[in-house]
Every structure is written in C-alpha cells, then in structure tokens.
Amino acid sequence: ETGVTQSPTHLIKTRGQQVTLRCSSQSGHNTVSWYQQALGQGPQFIFQYYREEENGRGNFPPRFSGLQFPNYSSELNVNAMELDDSALYLCAGGPKGATMVYGYTFGSGTRLTVV
C-alpha cells in the first residue's frame, strides 16, 4: 500500500456523540499528523504522533485525542462533538525528517458533519 488512506470519506454525527476517524499510512511512515480544515479556511494542526507517542499538539481541547499503531495506522477520536467540529479532517504521514525533501503526504480526508 502506498500513500495515505483515510476512512470513512464522509460522516454525519449528532452533537454530543463520539467519533473515530482512521488513517492508514504506508510502511516507513513513522510520523502522522492530523489537521482540521473548516470550510473556507486553511488546515489547522491538531496533533502529531511519532513512534506511537504524541509529539506535539495544537490549540485543540482534550476531547480531541489520537492513537498511532505499529502498523502505521492511526486514529483521531473526538468526544462530545460540537457543531463547530464540522470540518474536513486530514491525515498526513511520512518518515520523520523526510518532509524536508518530499513535503507531507496528505490523505484524501474525512468530511465530518455534526448536526
């Protein structure tokens, strides 16, 4: 498998619910980052995982949490969802340090709508 794959592509949830978004990255992608992109805005950094440990976090509340697994897959969990959580969620993966050469490889994203 090459590149970065996200699932599901679209999701509708009710305010207050919990959701898990998934990202599968290719072998060797030991760094994964998650971004939130609200409509009409640039992506905002949520957090990064490196070798299964959180390696930095943006300005997002604790109800946004994540996991990274040994098989280069990762999850973004959002608890107690709010209407403002409606956005495109993007996963970016790569070998640590390689982004200097190749840039970040982004997945196709999950469009989350909270109603």
Place this chain on the structure above:
Amino acid sequence: ELKVEQNPLFLSMQEGKNYTIYCNYSTTSDRLYWYRQDPGKSLESLFVLLSNGAVKQEGRLMASLDTKARLSTLHITAAVHDLSATYFCAVDIFGNEKLTFGTGTRLTIIP
C-alpha cells in the same frame, strides 16, 4: 505565535495572463511549502523551499523564498483553466514538522 498570511484571498484572472500570490509569515523559518487544493479534495504538494533564495519551477508555476523578508511568492505564468484551485502556503519551524497554513488564495482562471 506564528502567523501566515496570503494575499490576495481571491484572484480571478484571464487565461494567458501572469500573476503572483504572496505569502508572509511572522517567525523565522527555513521551510516553506506550497500546496494546491481542488474543491472537496485533499492537499497536493507543489513545492518544498528549504533555504533563502530557493527557487523552484514546475510547468507554469514558480515558487521562491526570501527568509530575510519572511516572504514567499508563487508566480503563475500564462495561466490556463486547469490551474483553477485554492493555493496554500505553509510554514514549518525548523525541526518541528508541524505546519502552520496560510489563509489560502482561491484562484479562478477565466477563459
């Protein structure tokens, strides 16, 4: 706090014309990225600029970086309709590998 600003936010231009998108950032950084995003789609990496004076070109697009001025430009030459998209610049503080994106420039090429 690192801030990244792009201008213009919206750009409508005729095919065959030239134009430049500007990206200003507030904190010293040696790494700047340009991405393209089509409506409803993910981000496509265009350029990685790693040093002062770096210039890269791909087709009708050329990007440059001036770290002293904290400015990057994306120049479009003889625009064609296929270049219609939103363009983002993003900055990565050295060793951080966490991107701060600009506001985006929505480019529309009119036949």
